Structures are given as C-alpha cells and as structure tokens.
Amino acid sequence: MLKKIYLGFIVLIMLAFSGIAAADEISAKQVVEEFQNDLIAVMKQGKELGFKGRYDKLDVAVKKSHDLPKIARIIVGKHWEELSQEQQAKLEKAISQLSISAYAHNFKDFSGESFSFISEEETGRGGVVVHTNLHIPGEKDVKFDYMMKKKDEGWQIINIIADGVSDLALKRSEYTSVLSKDGFDALIAKITEKIDNYATQ
Template sequence: MKRALIGAILAIFAGIAPVIPSAAAEQPSSTVERLHNTLLAVMKEAEALGFGGRYQKLLPVISEEFDLPFVAHYTLGSSWDELSGEQQHQFIETFRELSVVDYARNFDGYSGQHFTIEEETPLPRGRVRVRSKLIDPNGGSSVVFDYLLHKADNQWQIVNVIANGVSDLAVKRAEYRHIIKAEGFDSLLSKLKEKIALYCQQAEASSS
C-alpha cells in the first residue's frame, strides 16, 4: 500500500498521471435487474399505488433502461426520415407513454412471483441477450424473457423484449409500418393515443 501511494505521489510530481484502477464495467444484466426490481416493487404495491401510481413509478425507470428513441426510430424504418423533427419527437413521447402504460397495466398484482437471470449471451454488432424468467411459485406458468441490449452513451439499454418467443419489437414494427405507409403519420399517432386511452380506462376500471 505504501509503495503504491509513494509511486502515485512521485508520478504526480513527475507530471505523469498515475493509473488508477477503474470500477468493474457494468454488466447488461444490471440494467435488466433494475427493471425487474422496479416491476416487483410495483407489483407488491399495486393496489395501494393504483394504475396512476404504478405509471409514475415505472416512467423514469423505463425511460432510463430502454433506448426508446432508438426503438421508436427502428419501428418506423425508412418512414422515420420522412418525418419532421417535431413529428419524431411526438412519436417518441407517444411511444414512451404507451410502453409505460403497457407495463403499468400488466404488472398489477403480486402473489409471490420472482425474477431470475439465467444467462448473458453475446450477439453480433456488440449486442447482448439477457435471458430471465418470471417464476410463479403457485404453480402458474413461468414466463421466459429475452432482453436484447446495446450500449448507448456508455450505458447498456434494452432495445427489445421477447416474451415466450414473441418479439415485442417485431409485432410493433409490422403494425406501425403498415399503418404509416397506408394511412400516414397522423393516423398512426392517433391510433396509438386511442390505444393508450383504452388501456388506461381498462386498467382504472379493473382497479376500482
């Protein structure tokens, strides 16, 4: 310890920056675990929070752990470049709202479930798949989640969730691209807002 300290001091006086060991790089599974921890907290407090409370608790976490601008861009494909900056912003924010509403309405109760992290698998183009399970101790079916992540601004963020083999991104991409090409951007945005309103009504009705 003394030698290391003396070496660092001598390096400073010599005008040479000492090499300080950096903290271990964060793993992709850390992103998934933060999402899981929030989902479990929301599930456990579901009744007390209500739908609106669940939404508010999930909003900052989903905004942080998902690369929503990237996903929004990807779902529209070549149509994205035809939108104005304001339209792109509108779509990202509507997409964000729909994503949070989806989680808030689906994770609305708790009966002992827990998440496990099964494995991390490197993928092409620097991406990683984190496989996890939502396990129901009461004999219900477990749900297998495959999270696809990439690194943006030196942070691992989720770009797709595959639940029991069904890709959320693939479903949205097919639906949204069809609507925007057939009916235009305004129609797509209107349909998404209608879906948000419907989901909110259904969630609030079920909790009342």
C-alpha cells in the same frame, strides 16, 4: 528527472480514474435485474397505486433502462427519415408513453411472482442478450429475453422477447402498416388509443 516523475504521477492518476470508471460501469445483466426489481416493487403496491401511481413509479425506471428513441426509430423503420423533426419528437414521446403504460397495465398486482437470471450471451453486433424467467406461482414460467445495446450512458434495452414473441416485431408490423396506409396522424391516434385502453382496463 522531475519530468519523468510528473509523467509517472499523471499515468497513476489516469489508471486510478479508469479503475473507478470500470468499477462504476453497470453491466447489461445488472440493468435488467434493476429494472425487474422495480417491476416487482410496483406490482407489490399495484392495487394501492392504481394505474396512475404505477405509471409514475415506472416512468423513471423505463426511461433509464430502455433506449426509447431507438425503439421509436426501429418501429417505423425506413419511414423515420421521411418524418419531420417535430413528428419524430412526437412519435418518440408517444412510444415512451405507450411503453410505460403497457408495463403499468400488465404488471398491476402481485401474487408471489419473481424473476431469475438464466444466462447472458453476446450478439454479432456488439450487443448482449440477457435471458431470464418470470416465475408465476401455479403457472408455467414465462421466458423474457432482453436485447441490449450499449450507449455512452451504458447498457439499455432495445427489445424484449417474451416466450419467443418479439415486442418490437409486433409493433413494427402493426405501426408501419398504419403509417404507410393512413399517415402519421393516424399512427399517433392509434398509439394514443392503446394508451387510453391501458389506463382504463
């Protein structure tokens, strides 16, 4: 009898904890909305912060919402396995800095912009695409589609498609070409040059 009571108690505890976990789990949509809120907040302080300030503010937001290691691997494709562990780590760091720099450069001031959620759909491989619009006063809306994958720590962005143009596809086309023709050091130099340009424009 005591054994049955004990087992029942354990089951109740497990159900309670699983309920807490489910409640705490952030959806793909929520990840995107939280990131977009961070972008708008930085834009509102954009001129005051300057590039360095915007970069510092977005560093945590981008690393939290984007799967930067996976993005780095996808960008170089089959060449990833040809890189040493040191080179892989160096590339991941460079892609991380490039991504944050691009946001700090492109979202640098505020003139009433806002994001809105359109819809969410599952992909064939267990992913989710979150469809949103960026509203710019006096201009045509820009459609942002966020391709999401779930990891142990939750949903993360692996690609952004702006008005039908895939950021990941553009980077992969450009950077695999540099890596194939000119080698790893040339690729890092190319990425570093882009980061520097973002910081000074």
